[in-house]
Amino acid sequence: MSRLHRATSVPAILLIVVVLASCGRPAAEPAAEDVPASAEPAEPAFTYTGANGPDAWGDLSPEYTACADGSAQSPIDLVDADDADLADIVFDYRAGDVELVDTGHTIQVNQPAGSSIQVEGDRYDLLQFHFHEPSEHTIDGEQFAGELHLVHRDEAGGLAVVAVLLREGASSAVLAPVFDALPAELDATAQVEGFDPSRVLPEQRTTYRYDGSLTTPPCTEGVSWFVLDTPIEVSAAQLAAFSGIIEANNRPLQARGDRDIAHDTSRG
Ligand SMILES: [Zn+2]
Numbered sequence: 001m002s003r004l005h006r007a008t009s010v011p012a013i014l015l016i017v018v019v020l021a022s023c024g025r026p027a028a029e030p031a032a033e034d035v036p037a038s039a040e041p042a043e044p045a046f047t048y049t050g051a052n053g054p055d056a057w058g059d060l061s062p063e064y065t066a067c068a069d070g071s072a073q074s075p076i077d078l079v080d081a082d083d084a085d086l087a088d089i090v091f092d093y094r095a096g097d098v099e100l101v102d103t104g105h106t107i108q109v110n111q112p113a114g115s116s117i118q119v120e121g122d123r124y125d126l127l128q129f130h131f132h133e134p135s136e137h138t139i140d141g142e143q144f145a146g147e148l149h150l151v152h153r154d155e156a157g158g159l160a161v162v163a164v165l166l167r168e169g170a171s172s173a174v175l176a177p178v179f180d181a182l183p184a185e186l187d188a189t190a191q192v193e194g195f196d197p198s199r200v201l202p203e204q205r206t207t208y209r210y211d212g213s214l215t216t217p218p219c220t221e222g223v224s225w226f227v228l229d230t231p232i233e234v235s236a237a238q239l240a241a242f243s244g245i246i247e248a249n250n251r252p253l254q255a256r257g258d259r260d261i262a263h264d265t266s267r268g
Helices: 003-009 012-020 054-060 236-243
Strands: 082-084 090-092 096-102 107-110 116-119 122-132 146-153 159-168 189-195 207-213 221-228 232-234 262-264
Touching (some): 116 159
Antiparallel strands (some): 096 189, 207 262
């Protein structure tokens, strides 16, 4: 059965969970349990194909209008970037026990408190990461096999997403416990103990940086994007484990408009 059919047949309360837990959304949003049963109707489920696909996201809810009307949306093709000697992102990631959730749109890996990044003087806490397959961002037109989004939030609620591109190659040892435990039913969860997100990062940590949005509804803008320019490798079997559960979940490229892209060359 396709995800579309599953998503349209689940009870309304589950749709709330899907919306709140969807890609790019912070993990600490109110849980569905906090929403009274008599609350407003659930937001419609978005999909990646069909009638509720990306072209229709902006019409699915008044909350989603940025998906259609926004001027700084993600993802984009990373090309014609301005080379700049930028301060490194300081990663302070700690190993901990993580929870995998099948949101219907991706597999999200919720992180315990304690991991953060510092960039340009701001500290952002790591909330969760999740997968897209194939990649959402492209580099000079090149699409990759997948993309991992590490979602962070600062004290003021500002979001910063660090994207790690995935290339098909050797099996990823650090991600193996995650790919081996992917929950295959909507809202199903799984636990992985002692996962170290720092080991997901490539050795070379130069980035493309630009201002964009969440890549799923509500497509909120004001998101600081840091796309690492060096992919990591995952195996064909690992990619297949994900695509066997979640159908292609990449939002199409969005208009860049007049936005600048900076390419950090400090170690390039
Ligand atoms: Zn994402």
